[in-house]
Amino acid sequence: MTTHQVVLSDGATLHVKVLGDNSPTKPLLIALHGAPGLSTHTEPEATFAFLATKFRVIVYDARGSGISDLKPPYTNERWIADVDEIRAWAGAEKFVLVGGSYGGFLSLDYALAFQHRLLALILRDTWAWGTRGMMNALKVSLTSDRIKVDPDRQTRMWTGILYDDQDYANAVAEMSALFQSPGIDPAQRKYSDPEALGETPQIHAATQNAAFSYNMPRFDVRSRLKDIMVPTLVIVGRHDLITPVAYSEEITNGIPNSQLAIFEKSGHNPGNDEPEAFQQRVLEFLSSARLL
Template sequence: MTETIVTTTSTVTMDDGVCLHVKVLGDDAKATKPLLIALHGAPGLSTLLDPESSFAFLSGTFRVLVFDARGSGASDLTGPYTHERWINDIEHLRKWAGAEKFVLAGGSYGGFIALDYALVHGDRLLGIILRDTWAHGVVGMMTALANVVTSDRLKVDVARQVRVWSGILYDDKDFEESVLEILPIYDPPEEVSNKAPMSGETQPKVFEGLAETGSGYHSATQNAAFCENMPRFDVRHRLKEIKAPTLVVVGRHDYITPVHFSQEIADGIPNTRLEIFEYSGHNPPADEPEKFRDTVWSFLKAEVL
């Protein structure tokens, strides 16, 4: 029998008037539980459904706050879509939730924001969880593009993939077509997933159910993220400044943010645990859910609780 998780859904107004769609998982009217804020990836595409499915299992111990970032999902499509603005939104939500310190989790693009947040507001963090991310924007973009256009698992429009990974999409339809043609590369190869330990449960895959959510494809958000933000994103030489205990997880068969990027982050942050998921692609919480839960819970018990 699946335990019912008490969820509060809110519309929270930021300091500039932009409204964000927010969920808090776990009943705690007096806010006595520690707070965990989990960030989704793929600006303009992904939504809070991704971190909700990944971290809902913690709601008995933590208040798990997930939200659609501005420019994504059901939140306002109002910029600026910059790391600085997205960081300010996290700060506003932290204060709204009444927490002085919290755990910050970020997957894929959410990991970029988490790293930048840690360099600006490191004193606010009890811990960090990074999933399948990188520390250098230009190299990351070019690696992902190269892996996409050379993959024997895909048949893509190369010019369109150049547009999505460099942030010069024509429109929302161009964004949709660019995503749909590369979906298989986010999952591990079939011969690998067939060998994975069976968990007896079904988890959503990367971007699964996107059309059903009505969130749509917002190319303006994606273009800002990859044309403006990524060329300026390079925290490799500042990783040593991050003092919060950090868990880095990555799928062995992730071709968007390959293992060596996570290894670089783990080598740079002083207090880090790196966990490689041998049967996973870009989304270990979906590919190996039991191991992901065990790994995260072990880290939080040792470093935060």
């Protein structure tokens, strides 16, 4: 594993990790994290390190997240441009793109803008319509009997009007149980989920505010899913309340060359809840796409 500080065309520096050896003979896989301003490369690193013997696996903190530069704009357009700059930095013409949760939104946008760069697409627990998704997440956080939250604070988080970093940390902490599956013993999970505020001390409310006040109301790719022609694997946990199964079914029905994998014991991250089954299913997909 090697760590790099990659300077982009606008001067922003991203904290990037290359897992395994960086042989140019290996196909490239870039895995994007979720939760802008909260999640970091930690989750995709833990989830996809198993592929490092077969791929050059790149994970990184997106701009505005982790220890990468806090340099706006925090727009989907800028974030997908950053993905393509990381691809170019790695020296690959084509690659496999993986996105979980908010990283799935960016992966869909990337596929529609730069489809000629993709070998395959893997989407984990995500949605295709921002307004419905964020309103559902707010509804669940306010009505679930699994948690007790401050309604005003949750409204601030899901509409992108958080007061400050502490407000963001408090909002995530009080609803973290919604990311978990009730069928999985926390002690059996592969790692502590960064989106549940376990491993991420760098909290950036400004990034979250931009994502959910500006990007999400404008994000709706439902009518364009049919234009994505690359092999696609859509993964979702049966017990995911934030991005429920129906959202992944909608994506799978829309993308012509897609497969749906539902993990019956999992919540928001099957790679964490059912790691062995998850890894096997990803390998099967990559093999079917003739990438192994």
